[in-house]
Amino acid sequence: MRTELDFAPLFRSSIGFDRVFNLLNNAQRLQAVDLWPPYDILKLGDNQYEITMAVAGFAQSDLDVTQERNVLIVKGGKAEKKEGEYLHRGIGGQSFERRFELADHVHVETATLSDGLLRIVLKQEIPEAMKPRRIQIGATSETAPPLQIEADKHVA
Incomplete structure (x- = not known):
């Protein structure tokens, strides 16, 4: 249930x-559980990751890697070749689309294809304004000058 x-x-x-x-x-x-193509996700450091996908038989022109906001989309597809009749077909060559949900501020650094493995390196770069910062503790409000709001000054 x-x-x-x-x-x-x-x-x-x-x-x-x-x-x-x-x-x-x-x-x-x-x-639906889609197990093809197989992939690994590796954490390289505090803010760096690598996705490795086994895409044997696909050329660089057959693959498309796109990042849309917080989603990484990897697509693969190639034209069918009619060279003869397959008696056994064990090498995967079907089209695929794999989606990875990304955290905020994660972007693709590099994507390379070598030896049938597509490697995508991702890095999370948090903007300075969002990083933790130390707050200096100052004097009490009795000794500190009061804050004053100034009106817009118009030049004549």
Whole structure:
């Protein structure tokens, strides 16, 4: 028996978390398990990752790597060659589309194809304004001058 969680109460008391709730809703849905092409995800450092996909038989022109906001899309497709009749076909060559959900501020650094492996290096770069910063503790409000709001000055 499968039950879906109801996130409606959280929507009433949180602002700006729509993306997180959408990810949780999508993860709950039953999706067909697609195992081709096989891939690895490797964490290279604190803010760097690598996706390696086995795409034997695909040329660079057969592959397309696109990043749209927080989704990385890897597509592959090639024209069928009619060279004869296959008695056994074990080398995968069907078209595919693989999607990877990316965290905020993650972008593709490089994508390379070598020895039938597509390597995509990703890096997360958090803007300076969003990084933690140390707040200097100053004097109490009694000794500090009061803040004053200035009106716009018009030059005549």
